[in-house]
Structures are given as C-alpha cells and as structure tokens.
Amino acid sequence: MxxxxxxxxxxxxxxxxxxxxxxxxxxxxxEGFGDEIKWCEPGWIGHGAVIEDAISMPP
Structure with a gap:
C-alpha cells in the first residue's frame, strides 16, 4: 500500500x-508522463510489496 x-x-x-x-x-x-504514471499504476500496485522489498534492501 x-x-x-x-x-x-x-x-x-x-x-x-x-x-x-x-x-x-x-x-x-x-508530453504525457503523468498519463504514463496513471497507466502503469495498476501494475505497480499489484506488485507493490515486491517493489517495496526491492527498494528497501540494503546495498
């Protein structure tokens, strides 16, 4: 979330x-970047936990 x-x-x-x-x-x-964010949002939300884990990992 x-x-x-x-x-x-x-x-x-x-x-x-x-x-x-x-x-x-x-x-x-x-140029439509805001539209791109909205278009991709369902996919990002669907994979939100995986993305959160990946960006939260220490280097």
Whole structure:
C-alpha cells in the first residue's frame, strides 16, 4: 500500500510542479508522463510489496 501512495504522490507533485514552475516539469507533463504514471499504476500496485522489498534492501 505504501508504494501505491508513493506513485499517487509522485503524480500530484509532478502536476503541481508543472503548473507552478513550468520549464522541464511542464514539458514532461505536456508530453504525457503523468498519463504514463496513471497507466502503469495498476501494475505497480499489484506488485507493490515486491517493489517495496526491492527498494528497501540494503546495498
């Protein structure tokens, strides 16, 4: 569940930065990266526990 919240937070932060800061943030938002995050979200959520474990492992 934590990973799902992180992906949603990333989407909202990217949208906010695109609107407020413009520049590269606006460019990648306009190119559809926010849509990519939403499109991939079900897969990320379905594998969230595995991803969480992988990114939490010490090097």
């Amino acid at each position: 934590v990973f799902a919240l992180r992906t949603r937070r990333a989407w909202f932060l990217m949208k906010q930065r695109a609107e407020e800061r413009g520049g590269g943030w606006a460019r990648i938002w306009d």
